[in-house]
Amino acid sequence: IDFGYQQVDKEAKQGLVANVFNSVAKKYDVMNDVMSFGIHRLWKRYTIDCSGVRSGMKVLDLAGGTGDLTAQFSRRVGPTGEVVLADINEAMLEVGKDKLRNLGIVSNVTYQQANAEELPFDDDTFDIITIAFGLRNVTDKQKALESMHRVLKPGGRLLVLEFSKPEPPMLSQMYDFYSFNILPKMGQVIAGDAESYQYLAESIRMHPDQETLKGMMEVAGYENVTYTNLTGGIVALHRGFKF
Ligand code: SAM
DSSP: OHHHHHHHHHHHHHHHHHHHHHHHGGGHHHHHHHHTTTTHHHHHHHHHHTTTOOTTOEEEEETOTTOHHHHHHHHHHOTTOEEEEEESOHHHHHHHHHHHHHTTOOTTEEEEEOOTTSOOSOTTOEEEEEEESOGGGOSOHHHHHHHHHHHEEEEEEEEEEEEOOOSSHHHHHHHHHIIIIIHHHHHHHHHSOHHHHHHHHHHHHHSOOHHHHHHHHHHTTOEEEEEEEEGGGTEEEEEEEOO
């Protein structure tokens, strides 16, 4: 019976997440800039700087959405490397594909519709995997971390960029107020969609905090797992290796 309930919950969550990203796909980039005051660009640049990317590497940008990280990786891996932009949502993938093609990024990027929980790649395929603001939307996060571990090459690294738990109590209170009161209103005005941004706030609150996610990565088999708080812990970058 338990299993039955879990199935229903799982399908409900996947359906909800699909609706959210179908709804926000076209406005996603502009909302990102507005909601984070442009700071998401700095968080993403820091992720690239910590990735150890080099020419010729094979990178998976998982839950890559509109492809911000893919664009930067594509430049760094060069013509001998490859970047796979994978996402479960077709609408987000289409927006990403159009955006990257308009930027002239074509030769070393491929696109794959994929669920992070069951990645359709061979074992030991990628030098680097990033999942930016994606893991909190995945229903079975542990399974997804294990799936990523399987497709990483030995010596490869996973970077998880995700909202986390703000450390200073004052910041935490201000952030809660912003997420639950201001964010849905901004979503309504800019994207005509308050509900999706209400979901965003709730999914951030439900997401495992820094130490819990570190533990989950260790259970999935990653080694030397560390994290860095960004903007007071509003966001954290977790890093782990497969040896
Ligand atoms: N990485 C991009 C960025 O940082 O701008 C996009 C992040 S967006 C907030 C989250 C993305 O996760 C969406 O494109 C969504 O479709 C994708 N996603 C949600 N659940 C997923 C899953 N189970 N497997 C793969 N992608 C998923």
